Structures are given as structure tokens and as C-alpha cells.
Amino acid sequence: MKRLLALLIFVTAVANAQYSVKGTMTPPEESDWVILYKIEGAKQKFISNSTIVFEDVNIGGNTQKVGRFELNLPPDAKEGAYRVTYRNSGAGFVDFFFNKENIEFVFNPVYPEESIVFTKSRENKVYREYLDAIATMQRSIDSLQVEYLKNEDKKFKKAYKKAYKEQGEIQEIYEGKSEGMLVNTFIEASKPTNSSSIFDDTQEYLDYVVSNFFKNVDFSNSKLYSSPFIVDKITNYVFYLNIAESQSAQQKLYNESIAKVMGLVKDKKVRKEVIEYLITRFANARNSEIVDGLFTNYYDKLPSNFQDQKFRDDKVALLRATVGRTAPDFSWKEGENEYKLSSLNDGEKYLLVFWSTGCSHCLKEIPQLHSFMKTHNKTSVIAFGIEQAEPEWTAYIKKLDGWHNAIGTHPDNKWENEVVRTYQLVGTPTYFILNKDKKIIAMPNSFEDVKDYFVNSSADKE
Numbered sequence: 001m002k003r004l005l006a007l008l009i010f011v012t013a014v015a016n017a018q019y020s021v022k023g024t025m026t027p028p029e030e031s032d033w034v035i036l037y038k039i040e041g042a043k044q045k046f047i048s049n050s051t052i053v054f055e056d057v058n059i060g061g062n063t064q065k066v067g068r069f070e071l072n073l074p075p076d077a078k079e080g081a082y083r084v085t086y087r088n089s090g091a092g093f094v095d096f097f098f099n100k101e102n103i104e105f106v107f108n109p110v111y112p113e114e115s116i117v118f119t120k121s122r123e124n125k126v127y128r129e130y131l132d133a134i135a136t137m138q139r140s141i142d143s144l145q146v147e148y149l150k151n152e153d154k155k156f157k158k159a160y161k162k163a164y165k166e167q168g169e170i171q172e173i174y175e176g177k178s179e180g181m182l183v184n185t186f187i188e189a190s191k192p193t194n195s196s197s198i199f200d201d202t203q204e205y206l207d208y209v210v211s212n213f214f215k216n217v218d219f220s221n222s223k224l225y226s227s228p229f230i231v232d233k234i235t236n237y238v239f240y241l242n243i244a245e246s247q248s249a250q251q252k253l254y255n256e257s258i259a260k261v262m263g264l265v266k267d268k269k270v271r272k273e274v275i276e277y278l279i280t281r282f283a284n285a286r287n288s289e290i291v292d293g294l295f296t297n298y299y300d301k302l303p304s305n306f307q308d309q310k311f312r313d314d315k316v317a318l319l320r321a322t323v324g325r326t327a328p329d330f331s332w333k334e335g336e337n338e339y340k341l342s343s344l345n346d347g348e349k350y351l352l353v354f355w356s357t358g359c360s361h362c363l364k365e366i367p368q369l370h371s372f373m374k375t376h377n378k379t380s381v382i383a384f385g386i387e388q389a390e391p392e393w394t395a396y397i398k399k400l401d402g403w404h405n406a407i408g409t410h411p412d413n414k415w416e417n418e419v420v421r422t423y424q425l426v427g428t429p430t431y432f433i434l435n436k437d438k439k440i441i442a443m444p445n446s447f448e449d450v451k452d453y454f455v456n457s458s459a460d461k462e
Contacts, residue, residue, distance in 0.1 A: 019073040021084070022104040022120075023094070028054055028067030029086050029109040036071045039081040039095070041270060042231050042277035047082070048072065073098065079182055081227035095228060097123050099182040127183040130174040134192065137167040141194055145205060148198050160198040167192060185223045191216040213237050219264045230270075231277060234261050238278065254282075254290050262298055272306045275299050283315045286322040286443065291315060321423040327352065327438045330384075330419045332406035339404060342438055347380030349441075350434040351450070356386045356414070357393050359428045365447045366429070370400055372447075376454050382406060386428060388414045 021036065032052050037044035052067040071084070077098065085093040086109060094112045096103055104120035118124040140163045148156040171191050178184040193212040199205035217224065217233060224230050238261065242253040258278060265271045275298045282290045299307065320328050331340040344350065353369065355362040366383070373381055382404040385393045390407060397405040408417035415425070423430075431450055433442040444450045 018075060019077060019098070019100065020102045020104075021071040021073065021082070021096075021098075022102075023069050023084060024104075024106045025052070025067035025069075025086070025109050026064065026106060027108070028052065028065055029092070031086050031088070031092075034069045034071065034084050034086045036073075037083045037085065038078065039083050039226065039228055041225050041227075041273045043273065044083060047077075052086070080223070081229075083228075096121070097127065097182055097186075097227075099123050123181055123183050126174065126178050126181065127186065130170075130178070130183075130187050131190075133170050133174070134167065134190065137163060137170060138192055138194075141167065141192075145198055149200075149202050149205070152200065157198050161196075164194060164196060167194070182223070185221060186227070186229060189217050189221070189224055189229065210241060213241060214260075214264060217264075219266065225267075225270050231274075234274060234277075235281075237261065239281070251287075251289060254287075255293060258290075258294065258298075268303065268306055271298075272302055275302070276308075276311060279311075279315055283318050286319065288319045288322045288324045291319060318424055321432065321440065323440050323443055325440055327432060327434050327440050328419075328422045329438075330406070330408075330422075332384075332404075334404065339406075341382065344380060344382075344404070344438075345436075347378060348436055349379045350436075350438065351379055351381045352384065352432040352434060353381065354384045354386055354420070354423065354425055354428055354430045356428045357396050358388070362429045367399070369447055369450065370403070372451060372454075374402070377402075379454070380404065384408060384419065386414050386417065386420055386425070 023034070029052070033049060034052060035049045036047040038047055039045075048071055050069050050071050052069045054065060054067050056063050057066055058064075069084075079099045080097070081095060082098050083093050083095050087093075092109065092112075094105065094107055094116055096105065096118070101121055101123065103118070103124060105116055105118045105124070107117070108115040116128070118128055141160065144156050144160045144163060147153075148160065171187075174187050175184065178187050193209075193215045195208055199208065214233065214237070217230070219230070238254065238257045242257045244250040244253050261274065261278075262271070265274050275294060279291055279294045279299065282294065295312070299312070319325065327341060329340060329342045331338060333339070341352075351373065353366075355366055357363070369381075373379065381402075383397070383400060383406070385397070385405065385407040387393045387407055387409050389409065393407055397403075408414070408419045410416045410420075414420070423432075429447070431444045431446075432440050433444065433450075433453060435441050442453055444453055
């Protein structure tokens with residue numbers, strides 16, 4: 001009877017056991033909370049949250065403040081990739097793998113990826129050891145390849161072969177060391193794809209890197225999809241590996257790299273997530289041409305039940321005012337005269353600037369812009385004031401002779417004005433350059449960029 005009772009107690013304890021995730025920040029982040037997510041491809045699923053406890057600890061005779069937190073995972077928590085975030089915005093997170101074990105780590109929140117050290121968790125210790133070892137050898141191999149392209153000395157060729165062999169041995173060691181573990185899948189997928197022999201030609205080397213980038217990635221492996229791995233690989237391939245000097249060449253490379261990725265992704269659910277991820281990245285970069293192509297060539301060809309109309313509408317709205325689009329229309333009055341952007345015909349080009357009398361930066365730039373544009377009088381200027389009320393704006397625009405001056409207000413919040421929302425404005429001054437047909441041809445980031453455009457482009461000067 002006692003043995004049966006003991007067994008029941010043991011089984012109950014195991015069934016109710018929770019797994020803990022403990023982190024130590026040194027130095028601590030200013031935030032006082034952390035959130036735990038399960039990573040599912042390009043998306044995050046909320047699991048739990050906790051507060052950060054700040055402590056003073058003695059390290060080497062010196063008192064140092066650290067931040068500690070603890071999060072719990074239920075006994076039935078799924079294995080896979082998880083993320084702890086500690087900032088409201090910007091990069092502020094650490095990723096790790098969970099496979100039915102407690103996890104503890106220490107990191108510097110300023111550069112978490114480079115500083116994280118796992119003090120508990122066999123899976124994560126092995127994976128970090130592997131990443132560090134393989135990256136060290138990769139830097140050596142890359143360095144030798146670059147040096148050989150500069151100077152075809154046989155010593156670099158010999159050293160390359162040795163480094164290549166050593167890296168292969170490291171790969172074998174960690175594939176064996178991680179056998180039966182969750183991270184084994186990621187170690188195998190991370191196997192370097194270097195050529196066994198050094199390249200004599202730079203272009204051949206670059207072509208090899210691009211063509212073999214996904215060589216060891218199994219796009220049918222669900223474990224890889226249920227982690228940041230696939231998304232990170234796609235991001236590096238599309239946005240960082242394929243770089244061109246001109247805008248037109250870059251757009252061509254984007255399209256080619258996207259086609260390569262989409263040719264590898266077969267699962268409909270994953271395909272949808274990858275397309276939505278790429279659309280979001282390019283939409284945030286205001287690259288309407290690529291976004292249009294992603295919708296037409298890939299998203300629209302998904303089964304209808306995989307398409308999200310709200311997602312589409314949100315992205316289309318975000319790109320209504322971007323390069324390649326016709327500028328959204330609006331109207332205004334100047335005295336007794338009614339004007340409409342689409343109907344203006346007094347310029348070979350148009351400069352549309354959104355500004356505000358409540359913006360100190362605008363009050364500095366607008367007079368400079370007014371003076372500068374006098375030497376470019378074949379370009380018509382439309383200055384749109386984003387204001388809470390009209391009196392101050394009315395007085396100020398007397399200085400802006402020769403311009404079209406429009407105003408947009410809102411009874412509660414000037415940023416809620418319809419034109420402001422249509423143009424997706426988040427700050428002032430904001431500039432758009434339009435051609436004679438009111439198509440947006442440039443979006444300078446600053447007054448200096450405006451000057452650079454008119455000085456170095458084909459815009460006529462007088």
C-alpha cells in the first residue's frame with residue numbers, strides 16, 4: 001500500500017511539474033517586464049509574461065546591478081523555438097530551444113545574440129557551442145578566400161583546404177553530439193555550403209554562394225518552420241545576399257530571389273506566411289512595385305481560404321502614397337479659388353511638402369526650402385499644413401508667396417485628418433516629388449535630399 005501511495009505521489013508530481021525559464025540581464029534593461037512567446041515561423045504566439053527583479057550582486061569585489069526574471073512553461077508545453085522579449089519596440093529579445101528541460105541563461109540586453117551564455121539546458125549549450133565553433137571556422141575560410149582573390153598565393157590555397165577539412169570535422173562532431181536532440185535538425189540545416197576548393201574568380205565565388213545558399217535546408221521539415229530558422233534564412237537571402245548598385249538592378253534581384261524562395265516553399269500554410277512576411281517587409285520599405293508583384297504572382301494564387309482580405313487592404317492602404325503610385329488626390333481653397341491636386345497644370349514637376357507650424361524643424365526648413373525652390377521655378381510647390389487650427393498657419397503662409405498653400409485640420413487630433421491618414425504620415429516635414437501626371441517619382445527624407453534631387457537630377461533650373 002505504501003509503495004502504491006508513493007508511486008501515485010510521484011506520478012502526480014511529474015504530471016504537475018512545470019519547466020522554468022530563468023534569465024539574468026547584466027547590466028539590466030530599463031524595462032520591468034518580459035514576455036515569453038512560442039515562435040511559429042514568421043509569427044509569435046503569446047505564452048506568458050513576468051516582471052524583472054533588480055538586485056545588487058558582488059562580482060569580483062565590485063557591486064553590480066542585475067535584472068532577473070523567471071517564466072514557467074506547463075508540463076505539456078510544445079518543444080521548439082521560444083522567444084523572450086524585453087522591449088516595447090525595436091530589437092530586444094533572446095531566442096532559445098525548449099525540449100522538456102529547465103533553461104537558464106545570462107545575457108547583455110544591448111547585444112543579446114552575441115552575449116548570451118546558457119548555464120542550464122543541454123540542448124542550448126550544444127547549439128551555442130556549435131554556432132560559435134562553426135562561425136569561427138567560417139570566418140577563417142572567408143578570409144582565406146578573399147586573400148586568395150587578391151593574391152593567388154598557393155599558401156592560401158593550402159590553408160583553405162585545411163580549414164575546409166577542419167570545419168567538416170566540427171560539423172560531424174556536433175551532428176553526432178546532438179543526435180536524438182531537437183537541435184540536431186538545426187545543426188544539420190546549418191551545415192556550411194563552402195566549396196571544397198578555393199575560387200580563382202570573384203564572380204564565380206559569388207554565384208556559388210548564392211546558388212548553394214539553401215543547399216542543406218529541408219523546406220519540408222516542420223521543426224525548421226516552427227522556429228525563426230527559415231524566416232531568417234529567407235531574410236538573409238532576399239535582403240542581404242542579393243545587393244545591386246542601381247535601383248532597377250536591385251528590383252530585378254529582389255524578384256529573382258523571391259522566385260527562388262517561392263519555388264522552394266510548397267506547403268500552402270507556410271507559403272502564405274512567407275508571402276505575408278515578404279509583403280510586410282517590402283510594404284514597410286514602401287516598395288510598391290515588389291509588393292504588387294508578390295500579390296499578383298503569389299498571394300492571389302493561393303487558395304481563397306488562405307487569403308486574408310484585411311491583410312491585403314491594410315498593405316494597399318499603406319502604399320497608396322509611395323513611389324510608383326499616383327499621388328492621392330485632395331482639394332483646397334486659395335482665397336476664392338478652388339484647387340485640386342490632380343487638376344494642377346502649372347508645373348513640369350511638383351513638390352508636395354507636408355509641414356506644421358507646431359514643428360520647430362519645419363519652421364527652420366520651410367524658409368530654406370522656399371528660397372531654394374525659387375531657382376527651380378518649373379517645379380510647382382504644394383505646401384500642406386497639418387494644423388490643429390488655422391490662425392497661426394494663415395499668418396505664416398504670407399511668407400510663402402509663389403506656392404500653393406493647403407491646410408488640413410481635425411477637431412480632435414490633426415494627425416487624424418483624412419489627407420494625413422491617406423498619405424500615412426507620421427512626422428513633418430515629409431516630402432513627395434511628383435511628375436507632371438502626379439505620379440510619385442521620389443520621396444526625399446530631408447531638405448538635404450530635396451536639394452540633392454534637384455541639383456543632381458534632370459529637374460530644370462532657372
